[in-house]
Each structure stands twice: as C-alpha cells, then as structure tokens.
Amino acid sequence: MNMLNINWKPDNKSSTPLYRQIADYIKEKIGNGExxxxxxxxxxxxxxxxxxxxxxxxxxxxxxxxxxxxxxxRGKKGTVIINNTWSLMASLPSQNWEHYIKSGIQQPNLHTIQIINKLEYRDNIIRLGTGELSPELFPKEMMKKIFANISNKINSLGYERPKGSLYLRKILSQYVKKFHINTSPSSILIVSGSLQALQLISMSILKPGSTVLVEKPSYIKSLHVFESSGINLRGISMDKDGIRLNEILRNLDNRTSLLYTIPTFHNPTGTVMSQHKRDNLLNLCMQERLPVIEDDAYRELWLDETPPDALKSKDRNGIVLYMGTLSKSLAAGLRIGWIIGPESVIERLGDVKMQTDYGASSLSQYMAAEWIESGLYEIYLESLRKNLKSRRRAALKTLEKHFSDIASWNIPAGGFYIWLKLKSKINMEKLFYSCCKNGILINPGYIYDFNTNYNIRISYSYASMYDLQFGLKKLSKIIKDL
Amino acid sequence: MNMLNINWKPDNKSSTPLYRQIADYIKEKIGNGExxxxxxxxxxxxxxxxxxxxxxxxxxxxxxxxxxxxxxxRGKKGTVIINNTWSLMASLPSQNWEHYIKSGIQQPNLHTIQIINKLEYRDNIIRLGTGELSPELFPKEMMKKIFANISNKINSLGYERPKGSLYLRKILSQYVKKFHINTSPSSILIVSGSLQALQLISMSILKPGSTVLVEKPSYIKSLHVFESSGINLRGISMDKDGIRLNEILRNLDNRTSLLYTIPTFHNPTGTVMSQHKRDNLLNLCMQERLPVIEDDAYRELWLDETPPDALKSKDRNGIVLYMGTLSKSLAAGLRIGWIIGPESVIERLGDVKMQTDYGASSLSQYMAAEWIESGLYEIYLESLRKNLKSRRRAALKTLEKHFSDIASWNIPAGGFYIWLKLKSKINMEKLFYSCCKNGILINPGYIYDFNTNYNIRISYSYASMYDLQFGLKKLSKIIKDL
Structure with a gap:
C-alpha cells in the first residue's frame, strides 16, 4: 500500500480554522487525483x-x-483513502462551468467577494458595505397583517404559469403606472430576483462573443452573470448626470449587443441620470438600434424628491427591457423581481425560466402581490424613506467629522450608497484585509471598476446606526494608519 | 418605401385565435429579418x-x-415596420441556448409537453396526467396555523447563506433520520425544487459529452435538463423490482458519468426497487465507481406500507447524491427541495446556485421548516395518504370497468401514477390530440420513453374524484373509437 508524502503545513495566521485547512488540503489532493x-x-x-x-x-x-x-x-492499519468519485468529478467540471468558476477565482475581486460572503455570517462584524436593508428596518408588524391576509386567500400552492402568477402580473401592471410605464400582464415576467433576470437574459437572447456596455464603475462588474455566457463587458465612464453618451457612440461596434444601465440611484456611485440625458440616451439607442436593460432596483428609495421617470416610460419601440424588484425596497429573501419588455422576448425568457426552476415561489408571489395590492407597501415605503434619511444624515455627519481630510464623496439623493473617494493612493486590497481583521467589512471600489480606483462603497442601509458611526470612525483610523 | 408581399393565410381550424396567428406570422417575418x-x-x-x-x-x-x-x-400612409431589435435578438440566441431550445422543438415529445403546459390553464379540461396534488387536497386549515406561527418567528427576510437557511438544514438533517439517512446540515443544499437540483448538477459537475444512465422509461426523458448541458441520456430497462443491473454493467463505458434513478414509486411506472436490488445496486455502483443521483420525491407517498430505505441510507462512500422535495407531497409552489451529498459537492453546487439566483425564497424556507418542525407535516401526510388511497381505489375500479379489454396496468404501492399499457398499437400522438379535442389531457407514454410505446401515465393525484372517473371512462371510449 502506497504511503503518502506530506510536505505542507497549515497557516497559523489564516482566519480559516486549522482543522479545516487540513481537511481542505487532503480533499484537494484526493480530488486532484494526486x-x-x-x-x-x-x-x-x-x-x-x-x-x-x-x-x-x-x-x-x-x-x-x-x-x-x-x-x-482501519484500526492499527492506519487511515486509507477509499473513495474519490464525487471529489474527482467536482475537479472535472463541465467546460463552461470550469470557465465560469475559474474565471472568478483568477480575478482578485472575486476573492474579495468570497471573503465578503463568508464574513457576512460572522458575529460581531460591522458591515459597512452591504447593499441590503437592515433587519431592524424590516416591517414586522405589517408583515403579520400580510400573513393574516394571504392565509385567507391561498387555496392551494401549485405551480404558476410560465410568466408567473397572473394575479401578481396584473397588480404589477397597475403598480408601474405610478412610474408612467404602460404594460399589460402578458409583457411581464416574474423572476426570482434581478440576478436571475440577468442570468435569463444572458442565456436566452445574447450571443457569446458579443459585448455589453455598462457604466464604469458598475455593480454588474462584481458579478459573472454575463461573462459566464461568454459575453464581454465594456465600461463607459459617467459624469455627474450619468453615463457619457459620446463615449457610448465611440464604443459601438458590430459586436455590441446592448447597454446595461442603472439610471436611478446608480450602484455604486449613487448617480441619478438627468431627465435631459434620459431623453437623449433613449434617442441615441433608438437611432443606433441598441437595446437597453434598465435596472430600476432603487427607484422607490428616493430621499429628497421623486427621480425622473424610467427610460421605459418613454419607450415606444420596445427597445428597453425594464427590471424591477422587491429585494432592495422590502425583502431580499422574497426573491421576487420582474422584467417588462416586448411580449416575444418575455415569452422567450419565461420559457427558459420554466426549464430552469419551474418558476418563482408561489408563496413569495402571493406575498408580493398582497404587499402592493393592500397599499401597505406604499405606507411602509414612506416610513422606510424617513429611516433611510436619518441613516444617510448620520453617515454624512460621521464622514464630515472623520473623513474630511482623507476623502471626498457625493450626497446620494436616494438608494443606499455613498461612493467614498480616498485622497491618497493606498493599497486598497491591503485596506480591505486590514478592515476584515479589525471587524469591519467594506466593499472596496475595485470590485466594481474596470480600472484601479481608490473608492469604497459605503452603504448606510445595513449596519445599525451605532455600528455605522462607530464603524466609519474606525475605518478612518485604519485608513490613516496605512 | 418597400411594400411587403404576403402569401399566407391563418388556419381556421387551429385552436389559436386568428388575430394571434396573424400577429405571430408578422412577428416572425420581422424577427427573421425577412x-x-x-x-x-x-x-x-x-x-x-x-x-x-x-x-x-x-x-x-x-x-x-x-x-x-x-x-x-401613419394615418393614410399605412402601417410601417419601425423596429426589430429585440425580436431580432430573440431569433439570434446564444449558441448553447439555441441548441437548448431547438433540441426541444425538434423532438415531437416537447411539442406534446408544450401543449400540456398550455392546456393546463384552460377551464373545463380534465387533467388525467398531471403529476401534482389536487388543489382540493391542499391543507388549507393547517396552512393557516403555519402562517400564524411563522409570522411570529420571522424577524426579517434577507438573503440566506449559500447552502440555504441553516435553520431549515438543521431540521432536514433531523427529518431524514426517519429514512435512516445520517447527514449534517453542512452536507445539505436547499434548492428551488428538484428541477433546479438537476440543473445545478448538470452545470456544475458533469462533463459535456458524458452519458447519464437512466431508467427506461423515465420522467427525466421529458425534460432537457441534462441535454441542455451537452450530456446524453442512455435508457436502461427495468423489471418489476427496478432497473436491470446487468444492463447497467453492459452499458458502462468511459463516458458514463452517473446513474440517475427513482428507486421509490418510480415516475412514470410506479415501480418500487426491492431492498435486495437496492443493496446490489449500491455494491455495483461502488465497485464500478459510478455515482448515483437518487431522486426520492415520492417516498412519503406510500399507500400500503413504508418503502425500503433510501440508497443514501447505506451509502458509506459518498457515492449517492440524494434529492428530496416538498413539491409532490405538500406544495409544488413552495419551490423547496434539497440535495444531500458529500460536502465538497454540496459546496460546489451551492456556489453555482448563488451565482444563479442568490438562493431559494427565504419565506418558502421558513414555511418548509415550520411544516416539518411543528409536526403538522407528519399529521397532514397521514390524511393525505388516506385521500390518495381512495383516489387510487376509484381509479383502479374505473379501469377495471372500462379498460379490462383494452389495457393492462400495475397497482402502484405509492406515488401518483398508474402506467397504463394499451393492448393494441394505436397512433399515440393521434390519441393525445383526440383527447385534447375532447377536453381530456393525458400524458402519453412516449414523452418518457426511448422507444415507441403504447402507454399512458395516469395520475390519480390531480383531477377531482368525479373528473377522474368521468375522464377515464371518456378516455376508454376515445381509445375504442380510434
């Protein structure tokens, strides 16, 4: 029997427990066929x-x-490797997914995101970057009413139609009129959140090898949803009222398949595209026959005044695929979003969705419908805006106090994010890891950008008010120490 | 301006409305770039x-x-085509999905399934094939209790961990002990139903070009979940106690990547694999290093006696990936299922799931946990079994009366299905369409099989008792008339 040779030690300084490092090491050796x-x-x-x-x-x-x-x-005979089938298979993934997973691991930003995803479940960590509503903002009492209402309405919980619950789609077609979007239920697809919407779009209607234009920086850069389907992202820079139109024109070529944009309370910069620019962008896209994905996740989270209408509201040519969601404004765990677009595209996407997971949770769809239909969503949003406003105020006040000499920032008119720009060129990865060690989780700007930057995406939506202020103060100290 | 030439008429006899045929025709012309x-x-x-x-x-x-x-x-100037972007894109899908969608359309069985999916939402159609619990079996009163319970427990509805709610996974690790499966929460992945489980497996750990062995016939043949990842299915025939082991051995080659099996209340045949065969199958798979997906969706739906233990319960080598779900036994609309397997595989699948849709609905996960944890699931299952038993009795009685001369069938010990075998070789597609016209929806055997067959999958779970008996009687008449 072959006795193994080991020439390796676990890392005492790593945050991963020693036993796990050892188990992972051995698993990898077996999995690799070594x-x-x-x-x-x-x-x-x-x-x-x-x-x-x-x-x-x-x-x-x-x-x-x-x-x-x-x-x-085996008792005194020692320990023997007896199996490697699944591990072996896991190390021989399908070509596409090997690319999918590998392309992630090779990029330093994904490693950062992996650490973020991991540390989010640690106790006593202050999450200054999380783009999600704080549990303390959850409308628990209203939710009880919603539960009581739907428990009387639900007569069964079977599969829904390919495009999702007709009841919810009818309610949504009314709801979006508020944003001057006119659509019929048959042009709406219910999805399990915006990530799935993008996944379906990239798998169903985009050609591998084509290019998607996106804002620079953009949230989408931190995902691999387009790249995993063989689609390339090209960054277009922004000015204070949104994406640069001239630069879109300069970057168009015969591989360009569409534009992905977050015109309202942009993630991560908080920028709002002006009405004027919206009109010009829509004209440009119509002229150039450039379809648009409008990601409108943050629209309801305005803090000072209602934002300009959605691009979709003036789209007379079916050039805009509009994405909405309840994940940012109510509850990410519902996993309910929607796509509005030309019926043929919606049907195509619905078809693919049915072949992927047979549709979104019917329970979540009932709940989403009830929130909107009952009017409680509207009432809740009003109080949510007040809460987010105080959080924004607290964050800005703390920034004034501790960051004036080391950074500049925007004052967001809505959404969750302050795009902090550091004045000195410090090593941002080092900053990230240094923060982790000090119990602070930040979203460094490099995970969203195409170029090096010295930004941090601060979110005032997640941490408690105390943690937000305490964490920011600590962050300024860490930055100054570097 | 180019005036179009039209050389086509809509079909008066089609069930599709004329206006829709016309709209589709024009859309296709534009979409094709014609x-x-x-x-x-x-x-x-x-x-x-x-x-x-x-x-x-x-x-x-x-x-x-x-x-x-x-x-x-444009008023008197007539009607002009002004746009084709999205439609054009919809006709130029990505390579993978073109194959995905096209391979479906080319196979006659998918057309049948499309019709089934469509007709399911028609009023006044009797669904004799639907593999889902009847809305009348839905435990509405218990569900109200569950709603009341979880509305007090839910403090927020954020994203869950990559493998799903730890709370639900803990409950499941206890629950499956009932089937003698020992597993820790870290080896469980929560999925949005079994279809997604298969989707994740085929995308994450299987190589394109490899072969998956499946029972012949098998439910899986009616999906495209493996084929869409470039994986081939090979059918292995069954005898009365399950898949033929010799035939597995004969079909193994270096492309074989795994075996997909439904050992308990097989879909569509209702077969239960004997304990003896389970033991031999597990030995064979261990010897041949052939990993197994055990789809155990119907286990809780035994009608006469509890079935033999799951393959997973005797799997000491991590060779079995076990799939469970609430879709068949409680509510398909929850979209909650689970995979149990080696931790490394589970983590890999969870990683891919996070990149696909950020996890299953947290709300559905709470509800699933509450059903099991409260003990109401167990109580409900007892009454469900009684209901399914009377439905089985009614179906079998009607078959005795109207099908004795034209068909033979099994008496299923659990699950939903009777695998009706017609004695004469009639045109099964013709039968299917003839049934549709007569307001009866059947699942013809050919959508599940690799060869021609003369079977019908009858489900006693969905139609009302009256419809079940009336529909079966009518079906026998349609068959005799052909």
Whole structure:
C-alpha cells in the first residue's frame, strides 16, 4: 500500500480554522487525483507532527473526511483513502462551468467577494458595505397583517404559469403606472430576483462573443452573470448626470449587443441620470438600434424628491427591457423581481425560466402581490424613506467629522450608497484585509471598476446606526494608519 | 418605401385565435429579418382580404404589434415596420441556448409537453396526467396555523447563506433520520425544487459529452435538463423490482458519468426497487465507481406500507447524491427541495446556485421548516395518504370497468401514477390530440420513453374524484373509437 508524502503545513495566521485547512488540503489532493484510492495516510501522531498541530485538530479533520466518505480508519492499519468519485468529478467540471468558476477565482475581486460572503455570517462584524436593508428596518408588524391576509386567500400552492402568477402580473401592471410605464400582464415576467433576470437574459437572447456596455464603475462588474455566457463587458465612464453618451457612440461596434444601465440611484456611485440625458440616451439607442436593460432596483428609495421617470416610460419601440424588484425596497429573501419588455422576448425568457426552476415561489408571489395590492407597501415605503434619511444624515455627519481630510464623496439623493473617494493612493486590497481583521467589512471600489480606483462603497442601509458611526470612525483610523 | 408581399393565410381550424396567428406570422417575418425596418404593410382593407379574415381581426393583430413597438400606423400612409431589435435578438440566441431550445422543438415529445403546459390553464379540461396534488387536497386549515406561527418567528427576510437557511438544514438533517439517512446540515443544499437540483448538477459537475444512465422509461426523458448541458441520456430497462443491473454493467463505458434513478414509486411506472436490488445496486455502483443521483420525491407517498430505505441510507462512500422535495407531497409552489451529498459537492453546487439566483425564497424556507418542525407535516401526510388511497381505489375500479379489454396496468404501492399499457398499437400522438379535442389531457407514454410505446401515465393525484372517473371512462371510449 502506497504511503503518502506530506510536505505542507497549515497557516497559523489564516482566519480559516486549522482543522479545516487540513481537511481542505487532503480533499484537494484526493480530488486532484494526486492521492489515489488505496493510498495510506500517516498515523495520527505523525500527522500531528507533520502539520505542526494538536492531535485533536488532526482528528477533527479526519472525522470530516470520514463523514464525506473519502477515508476510512482501519484500526492499527492506519487511515486509507477509499473513495474519490464525487471529489474527482467536482475537479472535472463541465467546460463552461470550469470557465465560469475559474474565471472568478483568477480575478482578485472575486476573492474579495468570497471573503465578503463568508464574513457576512460572522458575529460581531460591522458591515459597512452591504447593499441590503437592515433587519431592524424590516416591517414586522405589517408583515403579520400580510400573513393574516394571504392565509385567507391561498387555496392551494401549485405551480404558476410560465410568466408567473397572473394575479401578481396584473397588480404589477397597475403598480408601474405610478412610474408612467404602460404594460399589460402578458409583457411581464416574474423572476426570482434581478440576478436571475440577468442570468435569463444572458442565456436566452445574447450571443457569446458579443459585448455589453455598462457604466464604469458598475455593480454588474462584481458579478459573472454575463461573462459566464461568454459575453464581454465594456465600461463607459459617467459624469455627474450619468453615463457619457459620446463615449457610448465611440464604443459601438458590430459586436455590441446592448447597454446595461442603472439610471436611478446608480450602484455604486449613487448617480441619478438627468431627465435631459434620459431623453437623449433613449434617442441615441433608438437611432443606433441598441437595446437597453434598465435596472430600476432603487427607484422607490428616493430621499429628497421623486427621480425622473424610467427610460421605459418613454419607450415606444420596445427597445428597453425594464427590471424591477422587491429585494432592495422590502425583502431580499422574497426573491421576487420582474422584467417588462416586448411580449416575444418575455415569452422567450419565461420559457427558459420554466426549464430552469419551474418558476418563482408561489408563496413569495402571493406575498408580493398582497404587499402592493393592500397599499401597505406604499405606507411602509414612506416610513422606510424617513429611516433611510436619518441613516444617510448620520453617515454624512460621521464622514464630515472623520473623513474630511482623507476623502471626498457625493450626497446620494436616494438608494443606499455613498461612493467614498480616498485622497491618497493606498493599497486598497491591503485596506480591505486590514478592515476584515479589525471587524469591519467594506466593499472596496475595485470590485466594481474596470480600472484601479481608490473608492469604497459605503452603504448606510445595513449596519445599525451605532455600528455605522462607530464603524466609519474606525475605518478612518485604519485608513490613516496605512 | 418597400411594400411587403404576403402569401399566407391563418388556419381556421387551429385552436389559436386568428388575430394571434396573424400577429405571430408578422412577428416572425420581422424577427427573421425577412421584413426589415421601414417596410410598409398593405392597408387594413387589403390585409383583411389577403388573410381572409374580418377587418376587426386585422386591427386586433396590428394593435398587438404596435404595443410591442414593432409597427407604427401613419394615418393614410399605412402601417410601417419601425423596429426589430429585440425580436431580432430573440431569433439570434446564444449558441448553447439555441441548441437548448431547438433540441426541444425538434423532438415531437416537447411539442406534446408544450401543449400540456398550455392546456393546463384552460377551464373545463380534465387533467388525467398531471403529476401534482389536487388543489382540493391542499391543507388549507393547517396552512393557516403555519402562517400564524411563522409570522411570529420571522424577524426579517434577507438573503440566506449559500447552502440555504441553516435553520431549515438543521431540521432536514433531523427529518431524514426517519429514512435512516445520517447527514449534517453542512452536507445539505436547499434548492428551488428538484428541477433546479438537476440543473445545478448538470452545470456544475458533469462533463459535456458524458452519458447519464437512466431508467427506461423515465420522467427525466421529458425534460432537457441534462441535454441542455451537452450530456446524453442512455435508457436502461427495468423489471418489476427496478432497473436491470446487468444492463447497467453492459452499458458502462468511459463516458458514463452517473446513474440517475427513482428507486421509490418510480415516475412514470410506479415501480418500487426491492431492498435486495437496492443493496446490489449500491455494491455495483461502488465497485464500478459510478455515482448515483437518487431522486426520492415520492417516498412519503406510500399507500400500503413504508418503502425500503433510501440508497443514501447505506451509502458509506459518498457515492449517492440524494434529492428530496416538498413539491409532490405538500406544495409544488413552495419551490423547496434539497440535495444531500458529500460536502465538497454540496459546496460546489451551492456556489453555482448563488451565482444563479442568490438562493431559494427565504419565506418558502421558513414555511418548509415550520411544516416539518411543528409536526403538522407528519399529521397532514397521514390524511393525505388516506385521500390518495381512495383516489387510487376509484381509479383502479374505473379501469377495471372500462379498460379490462383494452389495457393492462400495475397497482402502484405509492406515488401518483398508474402506467397504463394499451393492448393494441394505436397512433399515440393521434390519441393525445383526440383527447385534447375532447377536453381530456393525458400524458402519453412516449414523452418518457426511448422507444415507441403504447402507454399512458395516469395520475390519480390531480383531477377531482368525479373528473377522474368521468375522464377515464371518456378516455376508454376515445381509445375504442380510434
């Protein structure tokens, strides 16, 4: 029997527990086919020396590998690798997904996002970048009313139609009239949130090898939803009233398939596109036959005055695919969003959705419908705006106090984000990791941008008021120390 | 300006309304690039002659095209095509999805499924094939209790962790002990139903060009979830206690990537794999290093006695990926299922899920957890079994009375399905369409099979008791008339 050679130690300084590092190391060796079935591991006492850890840590790691069915303890004969099928398969992913996953890991920003996703579930971490409503803003009492209402309305919870619940689509077609969007229920597709909307669009109607124009910076840069379908992103810079139209024109070529834009309370910069620019953009896109995805996730979160109408409201040519959602304004966990567009495109996307997951949760669809239909959504939004306004005020006040000498920023008119620009060119990755160690989670600007930048996306929506102020103060100290 | 030439008439005999046929025809011409922007349509009076329909029908069709932004009426100057962007894009899908969608349309079975999906929302149609619980079996009163309970428990509805709600995963790890499956919450992934589970598996861990072995016939044959990732299905025939092991061995080659099986209350045949065969199958798969997907959607729906334990319960090597769901036993509209498997595979699948839709509805996850945790699920299942038992009895009695001379069938020990085998070789597609015309929706066996067959999947779960008996009687008459 083949005895394995180990030439590696876990990292004491890593935030990953030692036993997990060891288990992952062994899994990788097996998964890579480097350690084959039948190979024998050194006895626990030797492993503890080799790895430089306590024996109990070794045992913890081996127990996990046993539970995974990868190794087997055979008493005095030691520990033997008995299986590698699934692990082996996991290391031989399909071509497309290998690209999908790998392209993520190779880019430094994804590593940052992985850490963000991981640390979000740690206790005692202050989340200064999270683009989500704080649990303390959740309208719990109203939700009880909604529950009571729908529990009387739901007679069964079966599959919904390919485009989603007709009841919800009817309500949405009324609701969006508020934004001067005229549409019929048959031109609306219910989706499980905006990410799925983008996923469906990129898989169903875009050609691999084509290019999507996006604002520079843009939230979309932190995802791989287009790239995973073989579509390239090209960044178009912005000025204070939105994306630069001349630069769109300069970047058009025969590979350009569409423009993705967040005209209202842009993520991450908070920019609002002016009415004038909206009109010109729509004209430009019509002239150039450039379809537009308008991501309107933040529209309801205006703080000073209602924003200009959506591009979609003036779209007489079916050139705009409009995306809305309840994730930012009510509850991300509902996983309910919608796409409004030409019926043929909506049907195509609905068809693909049915082949993907048979539609969004009917329960969530009932709840979304009830929130809007009952009028409680409107009432809740009014109080939410007040809450977000005080949060914005607190954040801006703290910035004034602790960041005036080291950064500049915008005053967002809505949405969640302040786009903090540092004055000195510090190492932003170092800053990110330094913050993590100090219990502060930030979203560094580089995950959203095409170029190097010295920005931080601060969100005033998530952390508690106390944490927000305390965290920002601490952040300024960390920056000054670097 | 280019005046268009039309050489086509809508089909009076089709079930599709005339105006829709006309609108679709014009959309297709524009979408295909055959009719370009700027082209002029004949005036309404001429169109009405060309198509052989009333002018009001023409107007209805043109109004739809206007709403889609495809044409514009310019007073006396007639109607002009003004746009084709989205439609054009919809006709140029990405390579992968063109294959995905096209491979569906080319296969006659998908056309049948499209019709099934469409007719399911018609009033007055008797659905004899639907694999879903009847709305009348929905536990409405219990659901009210569940709503009351969770409305007190939900403090916010944010995003869940990559593998899904830890609370639900803990409850599931307890729940599956009932089936002698031992697993920790970290080896469970919550998915939006079984279709998504299969989608994630096929995208994340299978190689394009590889082969998946499945029972012949199998439910999976009616989907395109594996084929859309470039994976081929190979059918393995069954005998009365499940899939043939010798035939698995004969069909193994270096392209075989895994076995997909429904050992318990198989869909569509209702077969239950014996304990003896389960043991042998697991041994065979371990010897041959052939991973298994065990689809256990119907386990809770036993009618006579509890079925043999899941394959997963004896899997000491992490060779089985186990799929469970609430869709068949409680509510399809919850869109909640789960995968249990080696942690590394589960993490891989969870990663891909997060990149697809940020997880399943948190609301549905709370509800699923509450059903199981409260014990109401168990109580409900007992009464559900009684209801399904009377439905089975009624179906079998009607079959005895009206099908003894024309068909044979199994007596299912659980699940939803009776696999009716006709004695004479009639044209099954003709039968399907003939049933549709007579207000009866059946699931013909050919959508599930690799070979021609003369079977019908009868489901006693969906139609009302009256419809079930009336519909079956009518079906026997239609068959005898063919």
């Amino acid at each position: 350690w084959t079935v039948g190979s024998k591991l050194p006895v626990q006492r030797d492993l503890s020396k080799i790895f430089g850890v306590n024996r109990s840590t070794v045992i913890e790691a081996l127990d996990e590998l046993k539970a995974d069915g990868l190794i087997e303890g | 009719w370009t922007v700027g082209s002029k349509l004949p005036v309404q009076r001429d169109l009405s002659k060309i198509f052989g329909v009333n002018r009001s029908t023409v107007i209805e069709a043109l109004d739809e095209l206007k709403a889609d932004g495809l044409i514009e009426g």
